[in-house]
Amino acid sequence: MWLKCEFLQHTGVFKARGAFNLLLAARERGELDPQAGVVIASGGNAGLATAYAAGVLRVPATVFVPSIASAVKVARLRDYGADVRVAGTEYSHAASAAADFARERGALASHAYDLPEVVAGAGTLALEVLEDEPGIDTIVVAVGGGGLFAGIAAAVDGRARIVTVEPTRAPSLYAALAAGRPVDVEVSGVAADSLGARRVGEIAFAMAAASTPISLLVDDEEILRARDLMWRDYRIAAEAGAATAYAALTGGAYRPEPNERVALIVCGANTDPATLR
8 A cells, every 4th residue: 555645735735736726727817816816615625725825826815614624724724824714514605605705806716626727736646646656556535525536537547446435424426426416415424624515526526427436435433443543553643534535444445456556645634633542
């Protein structure tokens, strides 16, 4: 098993890739107002990435978060200079408030997972995986709204198997594949702050329909156990969303074949270390 350590990325999460790609592309197209800046709804990680990129490019960032957002992430958002606003109890409420803000203020509307530039930026990590280890057979990745999966699927383009892993209490892609279309799901559980999208993104669903990943679910107990194991065995302080992918391996939901070469995406570590055992 190889670990793609995206928790070492700027802001502690893979989303810095997509945030920079979106803002730089928007600036080139003349769509980034230096006064209005950018707005995004986020459980924390996409907001962190957007706030960081906006700070580097010297434009304001407004981040709408649901009340379930991690206090650690909210504090870091403010450290990056973002204007943080709480809206509702889940991601969909924050997304609605962010859309209203974009219309009223003229800010660039970003999205945590369902914009082509964001997806493409995320997919660059898969190109790096295959460049470092061309013989990788399988990439295991956690799914919330699906932007990271979609970027990986596009970048890999059939060169490796993709296994998607979701919490049983936030199964947006799993439910969409079962229904044949994106559908709303109930969201709760230990990984809801980062994987708590009520509906999988249209881009992710289209990529899933084209690439047919192995779609798996793991429960909260397995996620927390995997998170503790990552800390014990590797000293990686993964957040629950990042440990979700590892839970498929430690809990037996996915059993690699002998000699199968597996890359595990450790997508973020914006967590409270005091909660690790």
